[in-house]
Amino acid sequence: xxxxxxxxxxxxxxxxxxxxxxxxxxxxxxxxxxxxxxxxxxxxxxxxxxxxxxxxxxxxxxxxxxxxxxxxxxxxxxxxxxxxxxxxxxxxxxxxxxxxxxxxxxxxxxxxxxxxxxxxxxxxxxxxxxxxxxxxxxxxxxxxxxxxxxxxxxxxxxxxxxxxxxxxxxxxxxxxxxxxxxxxxxxxxxxxxxxxxxxxxxxxxxxxxxxxxxxxxxxxxxxxxxxxxxxxxxxxxxxxxxxxxxxxxxxxxxxxxxxxxxxxxxxxxxxxxxxxxxxxxxxxxxxxxxxxxxxxxxxxxxxxxxxxxxxxxxxxxxxxxxxxxxxxxxxxxxxxxxxxxxxxxxxxxxxx
Amino acid sequence: xxxxxxxxxxxxxxxxxxxxxxxxxxxxxxxxxxxxxxxxxxxxxxxxxxxxxxxxxxxxxxxxxxxxxxxxxxxxxxxxxxxxxxxxxxxxxxxxxxxxxxxxxxxxxxxxxxxxxxxxxxxxxxxxxxxxxxxxxxxxxxxxxxxxxxxxxxxxxxxxxxxxxxxxxxxxxxxxxxxxxxxxxxxxxxxxxxxxxxxxxxxxxxxxxxxxxxxxxxxxxxxxxxxxxxxxxxxxxxxxxxxxxxxxxxxxxxxxxxxxxxxxxxxxxxxxxx
Numbered sequence: 001x002x003x004x005x006x007x008x009x010x011x012x013x014x015x016x017x018x019x020x021x022x023x024x025x026x027x028x029x030x031x032x033x034x035x036x037x038x039x040x041x042x043x044x045x046x047x048x049x050x051x052x053x054x055x056x057x058x059x060x061x062x063x064x065x066x067x068x069x070x071x072x073x074x075x076x077x078x079x080x081x082x083x084x085x086x087x088x089x090x091x092x093x094x095x096x097x098x099x100x101x102x103x104x105x106x107x108x109x110x111x112x113x114x115x116x117x118x119x120x121x122x123x124x125x126x127x128x129x130x131x132x133x134x135x136x137x138x139x140x141x142x143x144x145x146x147x148x149x150x151x152x153x154x155x156x157x158x159x160x161x162x163x164x165x166x167x168x169x170x171x172x173x174x175x176x177x178x179x180x181x182x183x184x185x186x187x188x189x190x191x192x193x194x195x196x197x198x199x200x201x202x203x204x205x206x207x208x209x210x211x212x213x214x215x216x217x218x219x220x221x222x223x224x225x226x227x228x229x230x231x232x233x234x235x236x237x238x239x240x241x242x243x244x245x246x247x248x249x250x251x252x253x254x255x256x257x258x259x260x261x262x263x264x265x266x267x268x269x270x271x272x273x274x275x276x277x278x279x280x281x282x283x284x285x286x287x288x289x290x291x292x293x294x295x296x297x298x299x300x301x302x303x304x305x306x307x308x309x310x311x312x313x314x315x316x317x318x319x320x321x322x323x324x325x326x327x328x329x330x331x332x333x334x335x336x337x338x339x340x341x342x343x344x345x346x347x348x349x350x351x352x
Numbered sequence: 353x354x355x356x357x358x359x360x361x362x363x364x365x366x367x368x369x370x371x372x373x374x375x376x377x378x379x380x381x382x383x384x385x386x387x388x389x390x391x392x393x394x395x396x397x398x399x400x401x402x403x404x405x406x407x408x409x410x411x412x413x414x415x416x417x418x419x420x421x422x423x424x425x426x427x428x429x430x431x432x433x434x435x436x437x438x439x440x441x442x443x444x445x446x447x448x449x450x451x452x453x454x455x456x457x458x459x460x461x462x463x464x465x466x467x468x469x470x471x472x473x474x475x476x477x478x479x480x481x482x483x484x485x486x487x488x489x490x491x492x493x494x495x496x497x498x499x500x501x502x503x504x505x506x507x508x509x510x511x512x513x514x515x516x517x518x519x520x521x522x523x524x525x526x527x528x529x530x531x532x533x534x535x536x537x538x539x540x541x542x543x544x545x546x547x548x549x550x551x552x553x554x555x556x557x558x559x560x561x562x563x564x565x566x567x568x569x570x571x572x573x574x575x576x577x578x579x580x581x582x583x584x585x586x587x588x589x590x591x592x593x594x595x596x597x598x599x600x601x602x603x604x605x606x607x608x609x610x611x612x613x614x615x616x617x618x619x620x621x622x623x624x625x626x
Contacts, residue, residue: 189411218606330522347618351550
C-alpha cells in the first residue's frame with residue numbers, strides 16, 4: 001500500500017475510533033445537566049463536584065421561518081449546496097441519573113473540531129436535541145432499556161460495538177448527527193432532492209412525486225425516503241430500514257463516557273430499533289445559510305411513544321469548502337483489532 | 353445450448369429490452385461486444401432532453417451491461433463467469449512484461465486478492481461497469497454519481513475547482529468539463545489499491561483516467577475511458593462500452609451494503625465456534 005494512502009486512511013480511521021470508543025478521552029456531552037440553558041428556566045447552576053439537577057428546558061417550539069428561498073428551475077425551494085454540521089449544543093438526551101461534572105472539559109463534545117465549526121444561529125436555545133417528550137429522555141420500553149444497558153455494558157464486544165465504528169451506514173436521523181466528518185451536499189433535480197453525506201460516502205435519493213412506498217421486504221440501511229415540500233419545508237417520511245445488527249443504533253453522538261450506566265448517557269448510544277422503525281424528517285430553511293432539522297421517531301416495539309429530536313443542523317459551507325472522500329470501512333480492520341480483538345481482515349465475500 | 357451461451361443471449365435480450373430497441377440477432381451480437389461495435393457517435397448528433405443550462409440531461413439511473421466487470425479482455429467462460437468480448441481498444445491491455453506477470457498472479461489469487469471481495473470501494477473506472485445501477489444527479493456546478501455497490505459516490509466538479517494534492521481517494525479526485533455534448537472527466541489520485549475487474553487487471557498510483565460520456569440519445573451513453581499509467585503499461589489505452597438508461601417505472605437504487613456481508617459472515621462464524 002502506498003504510504004500516503006495508508007496514512008490518510010488510518011489517520012481517519014483512528015480518529016473515528018478515538019472519538020467513538022468508550023474509554024477514549026474524547027469529550028462526552030455533560031452540558032445537558034452541568035450548564036444552565038440560555039433562555040430557559042434553568043436549574044440553579046451546580047458548583048464543581050456537585051451533582052446538578054437535570055435542567056428544565058422550555059417547551060420546544062418548531063421554528064417558524066419567514067425566509068423564502070429562491071426557486072430551482074422546476075419550482076422547488078432551492079436549498080442546493082454544500083453544508084457543514086452545526087454542533088449539537090447539549091448532546092441528545094437528558095440523563096435519568098445526572099452525571100457529575102468533569103473538570104477541564106473545554107468546549108464540550110466538539111473540542112476536537114476538525115473544521116471550523118459553524119455556530120448556532122442568533123437566539124437559538126442551547127439545549128439537548130431531544131425535545132419531545134419534554135423531559136428530554138428517550139421513552140424506551142423497559143425491555144428496550146434492558147437491551148440498551150446490555151449493549152452499553154458490552155462495548156468491548158464487536159457484536160455490541162457502535163455501528164458507526166464498524167463503518168455501517170448509520171441510518172436516519174443518525175447520519176445528520178454531527179460526526180467527525182460533517183459535510184453535506186444537497187442536490188436538487190426535477191422531482192428529487194438528493195443528499196450526499198461526507199461521512200462514509202452515504203447518500204439518499206428522495207423522490208418528491210408521491211410514489212408508493214417500497215415492498216416491506218426491501219430494506220435499506222438509510223431507509224427508503226419519500227419527500228414532499230410543505231411550503232418551504234422539506235418533509236421526508238423514511239421507512240423500510242434494515243435491522244440486521246444490534247450495532248444499528250437509532251442515534252448516537254460522539255462517544256459514550258466509559259463506565260457510566262446507560263441511564264446516565266446523554267449521547268443517545270445503544271438505542272436499538274425494530275422492523276417497525278420509521279422517521280418523519282423536516283428540513284426548514286431558516287435563512288439563506290441555515291437549515292433546521294427535526295426528526296420524529298416512531299417504533300411501537302421499542303418506545304412507549306413517538307419522540308422527537310430537533311436542532312439547527314446545517315450551515316452553508318464556506319465558499320472554498322471541498323468535500324472529500326471519507327472511506328471508513330477500507331481502513332478499519334486495524335481499529336477493530338485494537339478495540340475488540342477481532343480480525344476481520346481475512347474475510348472475503350462473494351460479489352456479483 | 354450450453355449455459356454460458358444462454359447467459360450471453362439472455363443478457364443481450366435484457367439489453368435489448370432495456371434499450372427499448374428491436375434488434376436483429378446479428379445487431380444484438382455486435383451490441384453485446386461494445387469494444388467491437390460501439391462506434392463513437394459524431395458530435396452534435398444528440399437530440400435528447402437537455403437541462404436548463406442546455407447540457408444533455410443525464411439525470412437518472414444507468415447501468416452498463418456486459419462482462420467487463422469480470423474481465424476487460426476477451427475471455428471464454430469459466431465457472432460462474434460468462435464469456436465476453438474485449439472492451440479494450442485493440443483487444444489486449446499493453447502491460448509492461450513484469451506487470452503482465454503480476455496481472456497473471458492476480459488472476460490466480462483473485463478469490464482472495466480482489467479488493468472488491470474485501471468490500472473495498474471499486475475505484476474508477478470499475479465502478480462504472482459493475483453489474484449494479486448507478487444514479488446521476490446533474491447540476492451546473494457538480495455531477496453526482498451514486499452507486500448501488502457499497503453506496504459509493506463520485507462528485508465531479510465542473511466549476512474549475514483544482515485537483516487536490518497529496519491525498520489519495522478510492523474513487524479518485526474527479527474534475528469535469530463539457531466539450532460540446534460530451535462530458536469529459538479527469539480522475540487522478542486513485543491510489544494503487546483498486547483493480548479494473550475480477551481478472552486481476554491492475555494499476556499503480558500513477559493512474560490517470562480520462563472518461564468521455566457522449567450521449568447518443570436520451571437513453572444511451574457512449575462511454576470511453578483512457579487509462580494512463582506509465583509505471584504499469586507501455587502506452588495509454590482505452591476501453592469503451594455503452595451505458596444504458598434503466599427505464600423501469602419508479603426504479604430506485606437499493607442497497608448492496610457489502611460491509612454488512614463481512615460482519616454477517618464474521619458473526620455467523622463466531623456463533624458456530626464452540
